[in-house]
Amino acid sequence: MNYKHALIFCASLAIAPLAFATPATDAEFAQFKTEGATKFSAEQGKQNWTKEVTSKEGDKRSCTSCHDADLTKPGKHNKTKKVIEPMAPSVNAERFTDQKKIEKWFKRNCEWTWGRECTAQEKGDFLKFLMGAK
Amino acid sequence: MTKGNIKTVALLAAALFFGSASAMAEETMGGWLGTFSHTSGVNPVSNRQYKEECGSCHFAYQPGLLPSKSWEKLLTAQGLHDHFGEVADLDKSTLDSIRDYVLANAAEKSYYKIARKITVATEDGEVPLRISEVRYIKRKHHGIPEKMIKDNKDVKSLSYCNACHTKAEQGIYKEDTVRIPNYPDY
Secondary structure, X not given: OOHHHHHHHXXXXXXXXXXXXXXXXXXXXXXXXXXXXXXXXXXXXXXXXXXXXXXXXXXEEOHHHOOOOOOOOOEEOOOXXXXXXXXXXXXXXXXXXXXXXXXXXXXXXXXXHHXXXXXXXXXXXXXXXHHOOO | OOHHHHHHHHHHHHHHHHHHHHHHHHHHHHHHHHHHHHOOOOOOOOOHHHHHHHHOOOOXXXXXXXXXXXXXXXXXXXXXXXXXXXXXXXXXXXXXXXXXXXXXXXXXHOOOHHHHHHHHHOOOOOOOOOHHHOHHHHHHOOOOOHHHOOOXXXXXXXXXXXXXXXXXXXXXXXXXXXXXXXXXXX
8 A cells, every 4th residue: 555545545534424424414414503403412312212212102112113223234113014224324325315304204203202303402413323323 | 842842831821820810819819808907906006105105114005995085084184193003294295195196096996806896895984994994805804714814923914915915016916926924835
């Protein structure tokens, strides 16, 4: 490896964490900020991902009721058993490329799982966590 | 060429001509039969939005499997907000276009055989909301032992059409396309 290659290698390492950002995720983060969210934390998103909440019906629910805890693996709808493609953009390039779709699923899934809509901060934390998943 | 030879050639040519003619007739006939038998199942889903929105969580049931009265109840903002315990909200324009598509293809609007039978079997005033409540579908599955559906871990309910009907997605539910998981010989 010569000097030039080493430089390219280091540069690609440096931009790797941003590799899965899309116009849709940029727009989402900008939107969350206008709604009062500040700094987004992948660590917080990770904690929320497995947080269990007891539903009105009495069962315990979390994101992992349907999505796999390993984000590079497909999940399964807990009722219909329909396969849900992996959340990690590292293995599923289609993820987080459509802002309308991201918002639709946040709305539905937050309401089902936690019984309420998620705040802009929570959504931003989730998105940051999911985008970096490997 | 002898006289006999000419005769053979002529016969052969005639055979070829008639052979191809009858093959052609068969093709046209088969084509016609094909179109005809095509209406034997239920109209396949032709709407991309419907397939995407409804089919991302469950089997995309063909609109012809339920009467429009049922779809009208299911496909409202309120109805979808509590969709058998699931939150299935859609934005207004998506919901409107999906509802238009479904109502135009609901059971009584369809000329496909299964859709027609469902329409005829549904009694007045009856509004089945689940596929498993549809009288005709229930009747067709009546003779199948519980262990093969309800107690079969890979089937569980009549609502998972494609668990056994291998061509369900194309709207084909014929008996010879059925494979019951864990009961290969049924």
